[in-house]
Every structure is written in C-alpha cells, then in structure tokens.
Amino acid sequence: MSNEHADNGHGHATAVDTDGHGHATGHGHEDHIHAEPTNPLFKYVFSCDHKVIGIQFLFSGLLFFVLGGLLAMAVRWQLAWPWKPMPILSRLIPSWAENNYLMPPDWYNKLFTMHGTVMIFFVIIPLLTGAFGNFLIPLMIGARDMAFPKLNMFSYWAMPFAFIAIANAFIVTGGAPSAGWTSYPTLSTSPTSTPGSFEAQTWWLVALLFAGISSLMGSINYITTIIMLRAPGMKMFRMPMSVWGLFITAILQAFALPVLTSALVMQLLDRTVGTNFFSPAGWVVANGPAVVGGGLPLLWQHLFWFYSHPAVYIMILPAMGFVSDIISTFSRKPLFGYKPMVFAIAAIAGLGFIVWGHHMFQSGMNPALGATFMLSTMMIALPSAIKVFNWLGTMWGGRIQFTAAMLNAIAFVAMFLIGGLSGIFMAATPVDMHIHDTYFIVAHLHYVLFGGSTFGIFAAIYFWFPKMFGRMMNEPLGKIHFVLTFIFFNGTFFLMHIIGMHGHPRRIADPTVYEFLRGSGITGMNQFMTLSAFGLGLTQILFAVNFFYSLFAGPKAPNNPWHANTLEWTIASPPPYFNFAKIPTVYHAPYEYSVPGVEADFLPQTQPRPTEAGPLDPVMS
C-alpha cells in the first residue's frame, strides 16, 4: 500500500492524468525485456511465462476434472443401485468377483475419498488460483510477467510430483486411500483400520504436501506481483475484482497453508517413524500392535480445518472476482458498489480464519466454544449478503447480453445464494447436530463448490478463452452446455437436502442396510439424482468438444471481443510474449461502462474519463 501512495499520491483520477509514465521508473520493468525462448522445451514445457504456466494448470486441472467426475459417477451408481453389478466395470475388476460382481464397500470408500481429494486439491484450487491466477494477474495489472518467473515455473512443476504420488496411491498394496478427504486420525494413522491406510495414505499425504508447496509458491508470487508490479495509475482501488479476489485468496493461502503443511508432516511422521501426535494413550485398532500413544485425535481436526475452512474461500473468492467482472461487462454497467465488494471479500477472508470450529460441533467441543464459532460463522452471512445484492444491483438497469460466460456467471450468483443460505442451517449448532455428516452437508458443499466455484470456472473459461488461445468458443454450443449443466446440476444435488434432512448419512457404502433408506421414497430420489449425475457428466462432453474444436478451428478472436475495460483486452489475442510492448497507464477502475459522453458503451482503463463525465465517485475508485 505504501508503494501505491508513493507512486500516485492521494489524488484520485487527476494526479495520474497529468504525469502519465513517470511512475514506471520506480518499477524498472521498462528496460529489460528478455527475448522469447526458442527451444520448445523452455517455450512450452519448462516455461517461465505466466501465460504458459496458467495454461499448463488449466489443462492438468481439466484432466483431473475428468478423473474426479468419473469417480463421482461410480459413487452415484452405488448409491442408486447398490445391489446391481455396475455395467462393464464390475466384470473388469478382479476383486469384485468375490463380491458377486458388486462393488465391495472398500471400493466405495476409496471412490468418495479420491473424488473429494481430486476435486478439491487437483481441480478447483489449481484451476482458480493456478490457471486463472497465473494467466490473469500480470495481464490485468499491466505487468510483463510475475515478480518471480522462475518461482512460478517451480510452482507448476511441484504439481507433477503430486500427480505421481496420487496416481501411485491408487496402485500400492491395499489400494487407494480410504480415510475420506478429511483423513481424520485414527482411521488414517492406524495401518490396520482401513485398507487404504495400509500404505496409500502415506502417498496421499505426500501428494498433498507437493500440491501445498505449489500453492504456497504461487501465492507468494501473486502477492508480490500485485503489490509491486502494478502499472502506473493502477492503484489498489483501481484493480479489477478478479485481481482483488486472487490477491485476497493468495493471502489466505500464504497464512493457512503452513498449518496444513505441518499437520500433513505430523501425520506423515505418525505413519512412518512412529510419533504419536494423533494417537491416544493405550490404543489398539483391529488387533494391530498396541500404540504407546499420548496424542490427541482431535488435534488433527483443528489443524486440518484451520486450513480447510479458509480453503473453502480459496475455492470461492477468485470465482466471485471473475463473476463480478463478467456480470459488469455483460450488463454494460459499472459494478454496483465497487469498494463494498472489495471490503466484503476481505471480510469473508478474515472471518474465514475464525470459523473452523463449525466443522467440529459434534467432535466433543465445549459448548461455550461451539457457541463462539456459531456466532463467527453466522457473521459470514453479512459480507455474503453484500456480494449477492451488489451483483443484483449491477444487473439492475443494465443492458444485459446473455453470452455463455454471462449465463454461467448468473448461475453462479443464484447457486452460491442457495449454497450460502443452506450454510446457516449448519451454523446453528442444534440444527447442525442433526444434519452434520448427512446428505444435507453433501448438498450444501456441492452447491458452493459446483454451483459456485465450477460455474465460476466455466464462466471464466468462456470469457477468457479468446484471450488465452486467440480463438472464439462456439456460443450456441456453450449455451446448450450451460442450460443442460444447470438443469442436471440441480437435479443431482437439490434432493440431497431433503434426504439429508431425513437423516441419510453420508459416506455409507450401502444405503439399503437401513429400513428407512430402503423405502421407495429415498431409493427413488437416489436413482433420480444418479440419472441426473450421469446427465451432468455426459453434458461435459459438449464442453470438451467445444473447447478442443475452438482451440484448433474456432474463429480468430479480436483483441476485445466482449468490449471490456480491463487491460488484457487492450492487447492482442493471444497476448505477445511479454504482454505489453509499452507498459500502459491506467486512469480509472475497470467499470466505466455506458459512461455519459463516451460514444462506445465502454471505456478501457487506458483511456481517461472525458471531462463532461464529471469526477468519479469515491466509492467506485
């Protein structure tokens, strides 16, 4: 912040208008533009270019999205037809023969464990922060690259170690990890407690450690880049919401990840060298060897959720930023209440650090402490209300264009609303006592992570694809993909609220062992959800077709296909190697749409506001 003040003084638009490029001298990035590497190995593989790294994260994230999706399909099959052999797969896997070609319960446990792990640590976080964070931050703040390009390269190349470790976890003795994505000890620390804990759990820990190292390197880079490398005139309060979302997310990661990392190392030590961080005294599992013990199983839950609750915001705040920019662009109207939107993101992030206990209301916590966590959790409703109402305010009186990106962004608002509001059921401790660990939670988290984050990712891909690859995606196909995804998404996840309210526990391999889950009502709903899930999965083929067809054969994209204001649209699509031939000067926040006195309905950040438009409102810049 001090840097910003030193650069720009305290005036709003006027100070910069007069003395343009003079600010660049302090940054020193005018004078050394390296030549683009010619060796393809350094150009496309071990590249230091933030755009290439972003696209590497995008492709690996989408690849794991396919894997995570297929795991989810298998989970859904078992929930709807637990007594029917799965088509094709059941004959192919030798271990199923012993179980009459039905899915053994261990298999189911591995499926949901790996579905959660893959989707969170290998899809959503890398896509939002890795792919879009890398690609967008330098372009949107007017920089030629990240502050530390080599560190950026290492942040991607830490991921393949995680990929190898997680792939290896599937094939070691005992099969894939099966302690749930939360890996609560003592289930995860005792090798005899579940087959996945025999060996694979160790690989799970190694995979997450590498993924965490990757994120940590990325977050340090993002914070430094955003603080140090903004173009002249790009004050903090002129940054697009996308950059704000990514900036605050990077801060969250930098502060929360060390805690997860140490927890992972502690569990790794417990499993490999026999420490007892999480093993209670005098404790024996499934006739295994006795353990000296002296540790606390609950310690893991505190450490894990101290990271993993902020991680929920790591998975939603960047998407909130993207959606804010997209809704404003396609409503042809300034974002409603720019500064309150920034403060709301910061408030959500800040509160995110003091709410982790709401995952543990039933864990054996003092009720007074539970009440404290209940209060802090409920306060998250306030900044979230600002976000939702301000998106609505942005659309109010706009000139709305329904592109595929806009449709996904609107769906994000509505689905995040439902996912967010269903959170107040869990926040209220007595109600949480009933719905905790039931399908109500599964519904809630998928409304946030699919309805929120994933629609946000789709919106961002449709919006920035032309800039990334220089070609347009097919709009009609994109709209069909959106409509089907939206319908099947709700078909899959909405009914989970109802069966959860009736006490359907999550993570049960065979729902039919219980009388009330065998009833036609719940079975019927489970089958409906599974069919919707298959529809949801198949619909993504449309997306893949659109993506790859457009990649090679889409129409060439102009520089600014959406008539947007942010800096990345002022340069070619795809951007040249070092982005900006000349570092641009920024005159205002990126939300100057339909400004009176401007002929076009947009005004790029590089063009000053016309004098007849009057001074800019302090809330807006």
Next chain:
Amino acid sequence: MWNFPLFPEQASTTARQVDLIFLVELGVVVFFSVLICALIVFFAIRYRRGAKVNRDNPPIHSTAVEIIWVGIPLVITLGIFVVGTAIFFDIYAPPGDASRIYVVGKQWMWKLKHPEGKREINELHVPVGRPVELWMTSEDVIHSFYVPAFRIKQDVLPGRYTSIWFKPTKPGKYHLFCAEYCGTNHSRMGGWIYVMDPAEYEKWLTDGTQTDGTMAMQGKDLFVKHHCAGCHGVESTVKAPKLEGVYGSRVPITEGNEIQPHFVVADDRYIRSSILLPKSQVVAGYAPVMPSYQGQIGEDDLLTIIEYIKSLGSKGTRETRR
C-alpha cells in the same frame, strides 16, 4: 409408492427444539432464495439488451442500501444465534435425574451397558419420558452416535469420554447410526433404539440370562481380577490411595518438583488416566509405583471398574460434563 413423510419423526424433547429452529431457518432461507432468484430472473428479462425500458440514472452504489442489506441479515442471524445457543447449551447439560448408559464404539459395532448390569450390542432399550445420559468412548477410530428421530449426534473418540443426553417422548423403535465414517463396514455400523413404557422397561432390565449382577458388582470382580484390590483394597497394607469416597472429590496432586500440591477432581477421566497412565498425576504423599494397565484393560472394562469405584461412594455433587 412414494410413501414419504414430509418431515422426519420427532421422538425426543430435543427434536422439538431443533425442528423449531430448523423451520424458522427454512422460512428465512426460502423467503430470501425465492426473492433473490426471482429478482435475478426479473432483471435478466427486463434489462436484456434490446429491451425498451427506462435505464436512466441506474444507481451504481448506495451506502444506505448497503447498510440495509447488512442490517437485515445481522438481526436475523443474531436472533437465531441467541435461540440456538440456548438450545445448544441445553443439549449438553443433562438434567440431574438422568440415568447414565455406557457406550463403547468399535469397528463396527456399538456396545452398550446399563448400570444395572445389562449389556447390549447394537440395541439400546430405554424407558419413555426419562432422561438418559450416554457416556461414550471408542476402542479404535472415531465413531459418532446418531439417532435421527432424537436429533442427537455426538462423536465418540478413542482415549476420551464424550457425552450427550436425550429424553424420549414416544415409545417405538428408532434407527441408530454411526455418522462418522469409520472404515470398511461403516455403513453397517448401526442398530435400533427401543423406547419402552417404564414398567415394561423395568421388566426387561431384570429378566434375562445375565446373572453377574450390576455393573458395579462386575467392576468389583474386575477390580480383584486385575489385582487392584491388592493395593487399593480396604484391608491392604500397601501404601496406596484408598478409593472409598474418592469419586467426585478433589484430590491433591504433586507433579515434578512441586512442593504445594494442586487439586484435580477425581472424575471418570482422572480415574481412567490413573489406571492407564498412573505416573502422570500422582496423589500427593504417595510414591509413583503403580504399574500401567495400558493395553491390558479394554475400554468397556475400564468403564465397569470406574462404575465400581463410583459405587464406593462419592463426595459432593454429581460430576457434570467437563
């Protein structure tokens, strides 16, 4: 065919309180979801590109409006917080007349024990209209005791006692689940709660084949079997703390080089850890000579021995949770 109740069955006093908040929240959530989703659709249609509507001076910010839409959720959430917290505290404060039932979870079964000596597996019989406190621990991994019809759920941890209470209001048969994922056969770890008329329950408690007496009597046998009585028994000449009246009393402890002892309450947790880790909190004036029973006495036997020590008389008030 779709014979499905709108709302799950209510069979405890807690269920009524929980459902009250649930319904209030449901009202709030449905109201705001419908309102905002309708506004999104309305704005999307009304302000679509090409529509001829008045777009003069569309507001781009309004501090007053922001304050209103922070203020409304603030009032609602604080209201829910106050009511919810009151109920939450109530759920964790068992009434004084609650009878205790001991629960041990293990992969993949529930072992339950009545103080009267009756043992059950995956089934629990309780009388209607009387509060019951569950005193629980686990032998291996974390489990969670969940009865949807009672709206109660409490994790059961290895190496630690947790508790919850309920007061059934309706005779009947209710599902019991393990709600915390606990390994291969997690989905089969469950059973039934039978809520009976008090008279029937008394009959059920006394008839049956178990003849080894109340839990305290069984505990006495274990006390002798594990040679506890050799030192702690009334006639013993070994210098070991006597256990009569110790339960619930404040015992002086010296640790390390402490000269002044500090006091701890000899509750279930202290007695358990004194058996498993006898050198950790030694009563002042006694030498740390007791051997550890770690790995030798199972969790259910520990509970039984503690119940015996409790029967030797307790001082002061009932031990309450934490």
